[in-house]
Amino acid sequence: MPPTFTAIDAAGLGLDRAALLATMDPFVACRLAPTDPRWTAEVARKHAKARRRLRQRRWFGWLGRGKRRDQGHIASEYDQAWARKRLAPYEMDPRPRAGAAWQYGDEVMFATSAAGARARLLVLMRAVALLRPASVLEVGCGNGLNLLVLACRFPATRFAGVELTDGGVATARAVQEETELPAVLRRFAPEPLFDSAAHRRVDFRRGSAAELPFAADAFDLVYSSLALEQMEEIRGRALGEMARVAAHHTLMLEPFWDCNDRGLRRDYLLARDHFRGRIDELPRHGLEPTLVTDDLPGEIWLQPCLVVCRKRPAVSS
8 A cells, every 4th residue: 555645744743844944044055946947957957867877777787887886885985975074064154155956845946965964854853852762773874963963952862873884983973072062063953952962972883784783672763864775785684674673663764766756766766776665665674654754855866755663563473
C-alpha cells in the first residue's frame, strides 16, 4: 500500500512552510519567479547534465570504470570535503551571492547547501521535542553539525553519532575541544540553546552504518539526515542496523524513491547511484511508518522526505 503523505503543517511538529522558508533565508542568494530566465536556464542545464550523466553511466559504467559508487569511493570523497570545509559554510554573513537551485512549493530560489541544512536541523529539533527520547543516535553524522547543536538544545539527552569518514569525525571532535559551542554554530541554530557546553558530551565514533557499534535497543531514537542517500550499496544492512539499535523510533530525512521517481530527480538518483529505498520496504526491517511528509524544501534534483517510524516489537517464537 502506498504511503499517506502529510502536509508539514499537519505533521504535529508545529511547523509550516513560512517557518522553514524563514529558517533558510540567511543562506538564500535570491528568490525568483518560476518564469525568470535565470531560473528556467538553470533548470534546463540541470536536466541536460543529469541526462548526459545517465547516458554515460549506462554506456560506460560508473566513472567509466564499470564500477558502482561504493562506500570506499564515498568515504574518500567526503573525507576530503569535511576536512576542507569545516564550519565555513554555516557563516551567516555576508549573504551569499550565488547558490544552487532550490524549490519549495511555488517558491524557487538560489541558495547554498546551508539553507537546507538549517531547515532540516529545525525539523530535527521539533521531532526530538515531540518524541522526547532520552538517547539519540545519528547514523552518518558527517561533521557533527546536527548533534553538536541538538546537544546544546536538549542537554539532558544523551547523543551519539557514527560517521564513515575520518575527516567528519575529526571536524566534530575539534569543535568539542572548545569549552563553548562556536559562535558560528550558536548563530546557525534555528532555535534557542540551553547549554552551550553540552556539545562536549556527544559520543562521536567512526564506523559503518552496515555494522553499528552499539547493542540492540541502545537508543530511544535513531535518525539519519541525507546520509542513507549515499548508502545504496548497503541499503538493506543500514536499515536493518538502524532498526536493531533503536528501542522505540527511527527518523529518516532522506530522498526516498517515492518522492524522486520521475523527471530530473529520477535521472539524478540513477546517474549518481544514490539511495533508491522505498517507504513500503521499511516494515520488512521491523519499522512501521507513523509520519510521512515530502512537504520540505529541496534542491531541484533531490527531494528529501521525512519518515518517522515506530519500531515493531520482535515476535517471540
